[in-house]
Amino acid sequence: MRNFKMPVEFVRDAVAGNNETLRNDSHHQTNSTAHKKAFPVLSFNYDHVRKPFEISLWILLALLMKLGFHIIPTVSNVVPESCLLIFVGLLVGGFIKAIGEEAPILDSKLFFLYLLPPIILDAGYFLPIRAFTENMGTILVFAVVGTLWNAFFIGGTMYGVCQIRGAELASVDLLSCLLFGSIISAVDPVAVLAVFEEIHINELLHILVFGESLLNDAVTVVLYHLFEEFSHAGTVTVVDALLGVVCFFVVSLGGILVGAIYGLLGAFTSRFTSHTRVIEPLFVFLYSYMAYLSAEVFHLSGIMSLIACGVMMRPYVEANISHKSYTTVKYFLKMWSSVSETLIFIFLGVSTVAGPHAWNWTFVISTVILCLVSRVLGVLGLTYIINKFRIVKLTPKDQFIVAYGGLRGAIAFSLGFLLTNSKMKYMFLTAIITVIFFTVYVQGMTIRPLVELLAVKRKKENKGSINEEIHTQFLDHLLTGIECICGHYGHHHWKDKLNRFNKTYVKKWLIAGERSTEPQLISFYNKMEMKQAMMLVESGNAAKLPTIVSSVSMQNIQPRGPARRRAIPSISKSREEEIRKILRGNLQKTRQRLRSYSRHDLFIDPFEDNVSEVRFRRQRVEMERRMSHYLTVPANRQETTPVRKVCFEPEHQVYTYDDSESPRGPTVQPNPIPPDAVSLLSESPQRPNQSGAQRAKVPDEQEEQDQLKLSRCLSDPGPNKEEEGDGSFRS
Amino acid sequence: MGASQTRSEHKYQDLADKTGFSLEQITNLHKRFQQLSGNEDTLSRQNLDNIPALANNPIRNQIIEAFFDKRNQHQDEVGSFNEIGFEQFLMVMSHFRPPTLKTTEEEKEALRKEKLRFLFNMHDTDNDGTITLVEYRKVVEELLSKSGAIEQETAKAIADAAMLEVASTNVPDMAPDDFYEGITFEHFEQILKGLEMESRMHIRFLDVDTTTMRCGKSTS
Numbered sequence: 001m002r003n004f005k006m007p008v009e010f011v012r013d014a015v016a017g018n019n020e021t022l023r024n025d026s027h028h029q030t031n032s033t034a035h036k037k038a039f040p041v042l043s044f045n046y047d048h049v050r051k052p053f054e055i056s057l058w059i060l061l062a063l064l065m066k067l068g069f070h071i072i073p074t075v076s077n078v079v080p081e082s083c084l085l086i087f088v089g090l091l092v093g094g095f096i097k098a099i100g101e102e103a104p105i106l107d108s109k110l111f112f113l114y115l116l117p118p119i120i121l122d123a124g125y126f127l128p129i130r131a132f133t134e135n136m137g138t139i140l141v142f143a144v145v146g147t148l149w150n151a152f153f154i155g156g157t158m159y160g161v162c163q164i165r166g167a168e169l170a171s172v173d174l175l176s177c178l179l180f181g182s183i184i185s186a187v188d189p190v191a192v193l194a195v196f197e198e199i200h201i202n203e204l205l206h207i208l209v210f211g212e213s214l215l216n217d218a219v220t221v222v223l224y225h226l227f228e229e230f231s232h233a234g235t236v237t238v239v240d241a242l243l244g245v246v247c248f249f250v251v252s253l254g255g256i257l258v259g260a261i262y263g264l265l266g267a268f269t270s271r272f273t274s275h276t277r278v279i280e281p282l283f284v285f286l287y288s289y290m291a292y293l294s295a296e297v298f299h300l301s302g303i304m305s306l307i308a309c310g311v312m313m314r315p316y317v318e319a320n321i322s323h324k325s326y327t328t329v330k331y332f333l334k335m336w337s338s339v340s341e342t343l344i345f346i347f348l349g350v351s352t353v354a355g356p357h358a359w360n361w362t363f364v365i366s367t368v369i370l371c372l373v374s375r376v377l378g379v380l381g382l383t384y385i386i387n388k389f390r391i392v393k394l395t396p397k398d399q400f401i402v403a404y405g406g407l408r409g410a411i412a413f414s415l416g417f418l419l420t421n422s423k424m425k426y427m428f429l430t431a432i433i434t435v436i437f438f439t440v441y442v443q444g445m446t447i448r449p450l451v452e453l454l455a456v457k458r459k460k461e462n463k464g465s466i467n468e469e470i471h472t473q474f475l476d477h478l479l480t481g482i483e484c485i486c487g488h489y490g491h492h493h494w495k496d497k498l499n500r501f502n503k504t505y506v507k508k509w510l511i512a513g514e515r516s517t518e519p520q521l522i523s524f525y526n527k528m529e530m531k532q533a534m535m536l537v538e539s540g541n542a543a544k545l546p547t548i549v550s551s552v553s554m555q556n557i558q559p560r561g562p563a564r565r566r567a568i569p570s571i572s573k574s575r576e577e578e579i580r581k582i583l584r585g586n587l588q589k590t591r592q593r594l595r596s597y598s599r600h601d602l603f604i605d606p607f608e609d610n611v612s613e614v615r616f617r618r619q620r621v622e623m624e625r626r627m628s629h630y631l632t633v634p635a636n637r638q639e640t641t642p643v644r645k646v647c648f649e650p651e652h653q654v655y656t657y658d659d660s661e662s663p664r665g666p667t668v669q670p671n672p673i674p675p676d677a678v679s680l681l682s683e684s685p686q687r688p689n690q691s692g693a694q695r696a697k698v699p700d701e702q703e704e705q706d707q708l709k710l711s712r713c714l715s716d717p718g719p720n721k722e723e724e725g726d727g728s729f730r731s
Numbered sequence: 732m733g734a735s736q737t738r739s740e741h742k743y744q745d746l747a748d749k750t751g752f753s754l755e756q757i758t759n760l761h762k763r764f765q766q767l768s769g770n771e772d773t774l775s776r777q778n779l780d781n782i783p784a785l786a787n788n789p790i791r792n793q794i795i796e797a798f799f800d801k802r803n804q805h806q807d808e809v810g811s812f813n814e815i816g817f818e819q820f821l822m823v824m825s826h827f828r829p830p831t832l833k834t835t836e837e838e839k840e841a842l843r844k845e846k847l848r849f850l851f852n853m854h855d856t857d858n859d860g861t862i863t864l865v866e867y868r869k870v871v872e873e874l875l876s877k878s879g880a881i882e883q884e885t886a887k888a889i890a891d892a893a894m895l896e897v898a899s900t901n902v903p904d905m906a907p908d909d910f911y912e913g914i915t916f917e918h919f920e921q922i923l924k925g926l927e928m929e930s931r932m933h934i935r936f937l938d939v940d941t942t943t944m945r946c947g948k949s950t951s
Binding site: 391392460465466467468470471472473474475477478479480481482483484485486487490492493496500519521522525 | 760763766767779782784785787788789790791794798824827829830850853870871874875885888889892893896897922923925926930931932933934935936
C-alpha cells in the first residue's frame with residue numbers, strides 16, 4: 001500500500017512544489033501531509049513469518065523434548081519415548097487450549113503427505129532383505145489374513161455390541177462397524193518401530209511384526225475405501241465383494257510396481273552422478289517421495305510403493321554413490337524419520353486434547369477388549385497353520401511377542417479423521433485414541449520387562465564376520481546345487497536364477513564402471529576393510545578398539561617355508577649377544593622417550609613435518625591394508641619414507657617397526673598389549689609371494705639394518721627398502 | 732507283485748530308519764536316482780557332471796566330490812568312491828533334512844554338528860582334520876571362480892583375512908612364534924555358531940514326484 005502511494009504523493013508534491021518531500025526519496029516516504037514519522041529502527045511484523053516460524057517452533061520443541069528424555073536416564077529406561085512424547089503433547093495441547101488458542105490437530109494431509117513418508121522410507125531403505133524374504137510367507141499371511149480377520153471380527157462383534165439395548169448405539173449400522181473395524185485393525189509401523197527399536201529383540205520377531213505392519217497397508221487401504229464407498233451406497237452385492245478382492249491385488253501389486261519403477265529410475269540416475277556427488281542423496285529422497293506420491297494419486301498403497309522403491313534402489317545406488325553420499329543418505333533418513341516420529345506422537349497428544357470427543361463407555365471399552373482378543377486369536381490361529389510350513393517354527397514365546405507387539409498408532413487416527421460422517425466420527429475417534437493410548441502406554445511400557453522376563457532371544461551383535469559371509473554364500477551355492485541334483489526347483493534355485501539375471505543384465509545397466517562386475521563377497525570384504533580402517537583412524541585417540549584384538553597375526557597362520565623365521569645362519573652366538581647388547585643399550589633411551597608419548601603422539605609422529613598429511617596418507621594406507629585390525633604386526637614399507645622407531649620386546653629381543661607409512665603401522669596403536677610387545681617382521685609374512693629362500697635372507701638384512709640404524713639418529717628415516725607392489729594389496 | 736512291493740517297502744524302511752527320510756521321500760529320491768544314473772544301480776561322477784543346471788554353479792566340483800566322499804557315509808572310512816549306490820546317495824542327501832517340530836534341543840545340536848561336519852569335509856580335502864590356509868584359499872577361489880576374472884591376490888586376501896579371524900577368535904593369545912596349523916572342527920563350529928546351521932542348511936524335499944521336473948515352489 002505504501003509503495004503504491006508514493007508515486008502519487010511524489011507527483012502531488014512535485015506539483016505542489018514541496019521541496020522537503022522531493023528531497024526525501026526514500027522508499028519509506030511517509031504521508032507528506034502528516035508529520036514525518038521517525039524512521040523505524042525496530043519494527044514487529046509477525047504475520048510475515050508466522051507459518052514457518054510456528055512450524056520451526058514445533059519441531060524445535062519436539063526435538064528439545066526428545067533431548068530432555070535422554071538426559072534423564074531413569075525415565076527413558078522405563079518408559080518408551082513414544083509414551084513420553086504423547087504425554088508432552090497432552091501437556092502442550094492443554095496449555096494451548098488454556099490460553100484460548102486453537103490447537104493444531106494432526107491433519108490427515110499433513111500426516112500422510114509429510115510426516116509418514118520419511119519413516120517408511122527409512123524403514124524400507126534399511127530393510128534387512130535376507131530376513132524379510134526368508135519370512136515373506138509368514139509376514140504376508142499375518143499382514144493379509146491377520147488384518148482381514150481383525151477387521152471382520154472387530155467390526156462384526158462391535159455390531160453385535162451395538163445392538164445391545166441401553167448402549168445407545170443402535171444408530172451404528174453394520175457397514176459403519178466394519179469401517180471402524182478396518183481402521184482399527186491395522187498394526188501401525190510407526191508405533192511398532194518406536195517401541196521395538198528400544199527393546200532389541202531378535203531379528204526374526206522384529207521383522208515379523210514390522211514387516212506385517214508395513215504390508216498390511218494395502219489391506220487397510222482397500223478395506224477402508226471399500227467400506228467407505230459401501231457405507232455411502234448402503235448396500236453390498238457379491239460383485240462388489242469380488243471387486244474388492246480384485247482391488248486388493250491391484251492396490252498392492254500396483255503400488256509395488258510403481259515403487260519398483262521409480263527405484264530403477266533412481267538407480268539408473270545414480271549411475272551418472274560421479275561428477276556431481278553433492279546432489280546424489282537428493283536423488284534417493286526425491287525418487288522415493290515421487291514414488292509415494294504417484295502411488296497415492298491412483299489410490300494405490302503408498303507405503304508398499306515406498307518400500308519397493310527403497311528396496312529396489314538400494315543395492316545399485318550404494319554401489320554407485322560415494323561413501324560420503326551414503327553416509328548423508330543414511331543420516332538424513334534417520335534424522336527425518338526421527339523428527340517425523342517425534343512430531344507424530346506430540347501431535348497425537350495435542351489432538352487428543354483438542355478434538356471434540358464423544359465418549360461412550362460401552363463402545364470404547366469393548367473396542368479395547370476386542371482389539372486385544374482378536375489379535376491374540378488371530379496370531380494363535382495363524383501361527384498354528386504357518387508352523388506347518390515353516391522350518392524354524394514359531395514358539396509360543398514368539399507368538400506372544402508377535403501378538404503383544406500389535407500396536408495401533410497414528411495411521412488409525414488419521415484414517416479416522418478422514419471419515420466424513422461426523423455423527424459417528426467423534427465417537428470413533430475417541431475409541432481409536434483410547435485404543436492407541438492403551439496399546440502404546442500399557443503394551444509399550446510392559447513389553448520390555450516382559451521380554452526380559454520371558455528371556456526372549458535378543459538381537460545378536462552383528463560383527464560382520466567374513467567367515468560367516470563366505471559360508472553364507474557357500475551355503476547358497478551348495479543348496480542350489482543340491483536342489484539341482486534333487487531335481488526340483490526350490491526357492492534356492494529361483495534365488496540363484498534371480499541373482500544371475502541381476503548380475504548379467506541389471507547390474508550392467510545400473511551400476512557405473514567396473515563395480516558392476518564385482519562379486520558380492522569382494523564388495524563385502526571391501527566394505528569391511530573400509531569400516532575397519534575408518535574405525536581405526538577415528539579411534540586413533542581412543543584407548544582401544546571395540547573389536548577383538550588378539551595377538552594373532554599373519555605370521556601365525558602363514559605356512560612355514562623351509563627356512564624358519566628366526567634362522568640367522570651366519571651370525572654366531574657371541575655376535576648375536578653383542579648386537580643385542582648394543583641395541584638394548586640404545587633402546588633404553590628411546591624407550592623412555594617413547595613412554596612419555598601418549599597414544600595420540602605415536603600416531604602423529606613428531607618426526608614428520610605435516611601432521612595432516614600424515615593422517616591423510618595413513619588413511620589411504622589403511623584402506624589398502626589387507627589384514628586390518630587383527631594384525632599386531634606392521635611391517636611393510638610403503639612408497640613414502642618410513643620413520644623408524646624402536647620398541648622393546650619383553651624377551652629383550654629387538655624388533656623395529658615402521659610407523660605411519662607402513663601399511664600396518666597404526667595398527668600397533670589400539671593394541672592393549674604394551675607397546676613393548678609389539679614386534680614387526682619386515683620379513684615375509686605379508687609377502688606370501690616370496691619363496692622360503694628369500695625369507696632366510698631377510699633376517700640378515702634386518703640385523704644389518706639394526707646396526708646401521710644405531711649409528712644414525714633414530715629420527716632419521718631409513719632408506720626406502722623392499723618396496724612392495726601395492727597393487728597386490730588393493731582388493 | 733504284492734510280494735515284491737512289500738519287499739521294496741521293507742528295503743526302504745531300512746533306509747528310512749537309517750537316514751530319517753519318509754518312505755515317500757525315499758521313493759521320490761529313488762526315482763530321481765534312476766533318472767540320473769540312467770536306470771543303473773550306481774551313480775558315477777560323470778552322471779552328476781552331466782546335469783545341465785549344475786554347470787553354472789561355482790562349487791560344483793566340491794559338491795560332486797562330496798557325494799563320493801566316504802567320510803560322509805558316517806562309517807569311519809576315508810577316501811572316495813568311484814561310484815555310489817542309492818544308499819550312499821541317500822546318506823549324503825540326509826545331511827540336508829530340516830529339523831521338525833519334534834526335534835529336541837540335543838537332537839538339534841547333533842543335527843547341527845552333522846551338517847557342519849559335512850561342510851568341514853568339503854573344505855578339508857586331504858582329510859588331516861584341519862582346514863589349512865591353502866585349502867581355505869582354494870575354497871574362496873572356487874567361490875569366486877564364476878564371477879569373472881578375479882585377481883588371485885584378492886581371493887588370497889579374503890581367505891587370509893578369514894583365517895586370521897578364526898585364529899583370533901579361537902586362540903586369541905597366540906605368541907608370535909606359534910603357528911596356527913589350520914581350522915579344526917571345533918574352531919569351525921565356533922566360528923559358524925551364529926549361522927544356525929540346522930535351520931539354514933536344508934532343502935525342502937517335495938513329497939510329490941520330482942521326476943517330471945515341475946517348476947514352481949515346493950509345497951511341503
